[in-house]
Amino acid sequence: MSEVFDVVIVGGGTAGLALATRLSEDPSLQILVLEAGEDLTEDPRVSTPFLGSSLIRSSADWQFRTVPQIGLGNREITVPRGRLLGGCSALNNFLFAAPSKYNVNAWADLGNPGWDWSSFSDSLRRTYTLTKTSEEIQGNGPLEVSFPEDTEWLRVWKATLANLGYPTSLDSLSGEFYGAYLSAISIDHATKQRSYSGNAYLQRARPRPNLAVYTETHVEKVLFDGSKPTKATGVQYSQGGLIKIATARKEVVLSAGAINSPQILELSGIGDAELLKSLGINVIVDNKHVGENLQNHPTVGMCFEVVDQKGFETMDGILRGEAPAFAAVQADYEKQIGFGTKGNLEVAAQLPVPGIETPEGKQEIEKLLSNKGLRNDSEKTTEAFAKAHENFVSSVLISPTKPSATYLTIPGFATYAADGTIAGPPPGNEKYYSAIITLAYPLSRGSVHITSASPSPSPSPSPPSIDPKSLSHPLDVEILARHVHFLQAITATAPLANHIVPGGKRNPSAPPSPPSFPDLDAARRYVREWATGSHHFSGTCSMMARELGGVVDHRLRVYGCENLRVCDASIFPISVGASSVASVYALAEHAAEIIRSDLGLARA
Structure with a gap:
């Protein structure tokens, strides 16, 4: 036929x-x-x-x-x-x-x-057509793209990154990436349905x-x-x-x-x-x-117990499969509000290698890049492409404004199981805030x-x-570990630090607090043991x-x-x-x- x-x-x-x-x-x-x-x-x-x-x-x-x-x-x-x-x-x-x-x-x-x-x-x-508000619409493409409503978590996240010296006005559609931002999402502003x-x-x-x-x-x-x-x-x-x-x-x-x-x-x-x-x-x-x-981007997550506070709601009841929480999400969705109207990964940041803004930090990364023993090319990769790929990634890693990792945050317990599936919160009534860190440009x-x-x-x-061949290139482990190690500096900085329970619970695989990782070796081990792949x-x-x-x-x-x-x-x-x-x-x-x-x- x-x-x-x-x-x-x-x-x-x-x-x-x-x-x-x-x-x-x-x-x-x-x-x-x-x-x-x-x-x-x-x-x-x-x-x-x-x-x-x-x-x-x-x-x-x-x-x-x-x-x-x-x-x-x-x-x-x-x-x-x-x-x-x-x-x-x-x-x-x-x-x-x-x-x-x-x-x-x-x-x-x-x-x-x-x-x-x-x-x-x-x-x-x-x-795409981007709808910021019913009055502010840009473009006329087929996809309906919008921004979710601002939340207290967004305010706290941006203020925390600002206190660490990063910009907070990034436009995720501009082609320029550096700092904290609220990501656009492929959800119709009017119907709250996937586009x-x-x-x-x-x-x-x-x-x-x-x-x-x-x-x-x-x-x-x-x-x-x-x-x-x-x-x-x-x-x-x-x-x-x-x-x-x-x-x-x-x-x-x-x-x-x-x-x-x-x-x-x-x-x-x-x-x-x-x-x-x-x-x-x-x-x-x-x-x-x-x-x-x-x-593929290697990625790793960590969860932090947070104070149960009005205005700082989390998704933990939904993620635990609690019927009342799911019913509440459905009811809110009919009103076109709440967690059910978005993907809940939109509060984010794109950050350069931690410490690269200092002369000492730059020198340390340059030393890593000069180590030819780090190269771990496939036998079918041409030398010319391997060099071009390495030069591109190197240019990112030594820049104080070019991000080498994306941080996605979730108001709730969300991390990865050993096989890469999503792991939900343990039984209980604790509230969590989570961060997933993704390496932007792997050399593996x-x-x-x-x-x-x-x-x-x-x-x-x-x-x-x-x-x-996830994390087959040692430099991928090194850079991802540095970002994981830096996460403890973020969570120890106000105002986010004020919302995290001192000595509170973490995801079971994470080291106890404080500190999360006493040194980079601990962060490297965590990355090896718990990193998975984004899709x-x-x-x-x-x-x-x-x-x-x-x-x-x-x-x-x-x-x-x-x-x-x-x-x-x-x-x-x-x-x-x-x-x-x-x-x-x-x-x-x-x-x-x-x-x-x-x-x-x-x-x-």
Whole structure:
């Protein structure tokens, strides 16, 4: 069974639906989107912010796991990935932050003209409409983005960081990051519902006769021209037990994400020839960098018991699953107020390496950077890219104003279990305040590869080998430990210190107070034992020159192939320093302009 379209997009997630929406604005193009998961756009678990976490470890989640991570004490870490229409944008934590200017410019410096901040920020602005108040609205993009209401916790957090010498007026959409801030969130200001690619972008395009979206379809491989074996002509997919073919007259675009897109390339014969031959796959393009350069932010959390005080409410009753607390959240949500209307991670800060503002601190970091023994490159990473990556991270670490970590705070007990799942508060009636610290630019690089020639899922599912090599680079441990150690200085500074119970309870794995960590060695041990990964995977189909280790060029075309592109976070050669979803939307807008131009079509 076969159907014919102009463009076939594999993956109806964050990027795929945004790209399909923009390309289908041209009525001359017939567009098909193939999504493995269900259409849950009417499911309240997707649209209602406080129900979103219930989708994790459900059928809407690929439920991947990493291989044992040596840098994390051989722990396996959960890898939630969206398996539904809208992808990860349908089950993420709502944070909507631009990438930094110097982050994006670093992509351009890797041989990618047209990907500098001035160009990419134009694409970002096309993604959203920001509503600050009903009178103050900026932009006209499909996504509804807003700011949650100010709280006493926000006031205390900003005042505490100001007392430590940091600015507190950061705009999370500006591309400039340094200090404390309130993050924008992808929640509709008027309805308090999640705004994501499924209900924001796609709802604009659904009525169009030139767009088809198939759900519960699993793409098995890209198909190639028999007479020109590197020219993509469509894809083979399974649906309802049947094997079908979608033919693409002009383009096949993989938008399946940093875990699934490299798998599809390998199943199609594009990847390391040695691996492909060992699995009996015919080699179309030999490129050992497919699936390599996997990056993810290592992250670690800590919880502090706080004084029960009016105006400083916490989510602990909700997180404990107490029925009265959940009923109260539902009642408040109907009034469009309270914890249920947001993700509750919005009170945040982006900070440089602690102490870097002093001559002694800078000298200490420079000494670390000069230690060549710190380098721990993958054997498949080119020396040129390893050096470029290292130079970029070094430029961040020695700067007193460039953040090397993000601090997300939560009014309640929220940290990670050993396998990376969220751990709720222990029984009792204590109140907590938590901080999760995420390393912005890890130097650790891993990989994701297929383990079988059979597409997964199949009658005998063969999950991919996901190995981010978390904390395999010693510098990642060192910098993250310094931020964890600095957290005790934050919590010991007024006014936040006035709200923390002296000698109070912590998460069970944390050292008792005071002090939390008597020295950096203690912080390093804590990081090794309890760090996990955030869910911002990137890099596995990197956009850079092929001689550097690239998989796609600056037009997102797969090297060695015709009519085949990749459009998702896998193309980011250096990870986005903060939450990556805004960057993925901007990527889709950027890609739509590129593809339209390459096809000789006018901008819609």
